Amino acid sequence: MQWFGPTWNAPICNSQDKAATPVGWACAACGIEIKGGDRGFLIPHMDHDNTDSKPWHLRCLLNAVGVAELIAEAATKRTPAEDETHEPPPAEEPLRDEDDG
Numbered sequence: 800m801q802w803f804g805p806t807w808n809a810p811i812c813n814s815q816d817k818a819a820t821p822v823g824w825a826c827a828a829c830g831i832e833i834k835g836g837d838r839g840f841l842i843p844h845m846d847h848d849n850t851d852s853k854p855w856h857l858r859c860l861l862n863a864v865g866v867a868e869l870i871a872e873a874a875t876k877r878t879p880a881e882d883e884t885h886e887p888p889p890a891e892e893p894l895r896d897e898d899d900g
């Protein structure tokens with residue numbers, strides 16, 4: 800798997816796997832054209848008669864695997880010292896059937 804765009808300093812962002820940004824190609828996830836400066840991956844897709852790599856925006860891939868929110872949260876996480884006064888968010892109400900009770 801190759802990556803493109805400005806580095807986001809992840810371990811995968813090494814120089815030998817960097818690809819040219821596929822400007823003008825449609826993102827395989829959202830269909831929006833890749834623009835210069837976008838970050839993402841080239842991921843092999845198996846089609847009927849060939850295997851081609853298609854671009855995915857970084858954000859689209861993170862959303863697809865369900866970790867985008869975790870990464871965004873980690874990026875804004877406070878240091879332990881700052882967290883000393885941090886109250887945890889209130890627990891969500893458990894889902895219940897309306898017929899209960």
Ligand SMILES: [Zn+2]
Pocket residue numbers: 826827828829830831855856859
């Ligand atoms: Zn996309």
